[in-house]
Amino acid sequence: MKIIYSCLDDYDMAIDDFIIEYETFPVIEKDEEHICDYCKEKSAYRLRKTEDVADPSDDMV
Numbered sequence: 001m002k003i004i005y006s007c008l009d010d011y012d013m014a015i016d017d018f019i020i021e022y023e024t025f026p027v028i029e030k031d032e033e034h035i036c037d038y039c040k041e042k043s044a045y046r047l048r049k050t051e052d053v054a055d056p057s058d059d060m061v
């Protein structure tokens with residue numbers, strides 16, 4: 001998963017998780033069209049990697 005969806009409450013946790021998993025700071029975009037990955041409420045933001053296009057060796061496990 002390259003995108004983490006988060007509501008306002010879980011925003012800090014999402015950033016922490018993202019940095020631990022990808023060892024980089026996420027791009028944060030407003031996104032209210034999805035579901036929070038933590039509490040299943042409506043999302044407020046999505047966090048994604050910057051180098052999505054420049055990473056052909058994607059681990060599709």
Ligand SMILES: [Zn+2]
Binds near residue numbers: 006008009037
């Ligand atoms: Zn949440």
